Amino acid sequence: MAGEEKIFFKSETLPTFTERGFQPILERFCSVLDRHDLQPIDTLEGRSLKPLSEGVEKPFLKGFFKSYKMEKCEKITLCNCIMMDRILASAVIAIPQDNYELPMPVLEWSETENTISVLVDLIPMVDLVMREDYREKYLDPLEKYWLKYKDLPGIEPNRFAWARQMFSPYYLSGHIPKESKQNRKECLELIQNYLELWSNLWQKAEPVKDEGTRAYVKERRAHIRKIFRENDEGAKSMRQMVGKEIVDLILLCYF
């Protein structure tokens, strides 16, 4: 697979963990990301990202977190890691630049021996009640995927109100049993479809001309990033397991 070769060429520390029975989620992410010109970021806010990008090797966390520069985006981050030797966690999160109103993709995958947990959304950067045109342009294209996958067994509302308040009408989350081949296939398709759709929106995105809209989008995006950094329960626990420094760096990469 060409995508696989390209991403492996970029780094020797992109373990896929498929040899351990996990699904090829990294390959799915890379099949979309490889179409873009991504330039690795070495530092963010004055902090070196090398401890993450070169690979983390802790008793309860192994893998990598890589942030890249991408046109129209401040950063896009890809992660693939094993937590406690039994949860594969993989994610793509992008932060569009302040002068673009593109939604923010949050695509998270967690997998154990029996279950795949997914969270997929393109988080809107505006108030949808005030901007129905935004919903039509950026979010309604998700509807066909949302309708297709909303009845996957295990799909359920996200447990966290702080997260739901930011999500689009087309977010999906849940814990899907792995025993069915169809479930596994559809989980991979779901997350790839959302990423591909965002990638298509990205291609068409134009800078926002109206100063008021730009200022609003900038402020809203800053709030969303702050909310994620402050509330992520998994990050709170990981701080206790692998240390505050490394987890704060991960949050800096993502948000």
Added chain:
Amino acid sequence: MIVEIITKGAELMPTLIPQEWDERTVIQLEDGTITLTFKDGRVSITQGDNPDAASIIRLAKKRLCDAIDGSTDFMTIWRELAEPSPTDRTTILKGSGAKLTALIDLLSRCYKSNKEFKKLLDDYKARLKA
């Protein structure tokens, strides 16, 4: 009895507890309380409460056994202990379930690799059912 089993597991499990961990976690079971003390890269288990505990977690004995022997998927354990939502905080009465989650992970590895520990836990769980 559960104290002896976890103590045995702690002796046999992989030595992956970070040296810098210095904390106590109290687990409230149906018929009593045990304290896990993480220190110097090891964990020791004692019967009874501890006022200095950073975390207090309520857990049924069977739930603990299910978590260790894999009857409950690890994703569920992670959600309940390491990523609790405000709606299911009843399990975690204080602090965080992070260190207990890590201990369960290590005991699970021991359960898979050590026949002696597996038998101890299986026998204990069978008696719980009875």
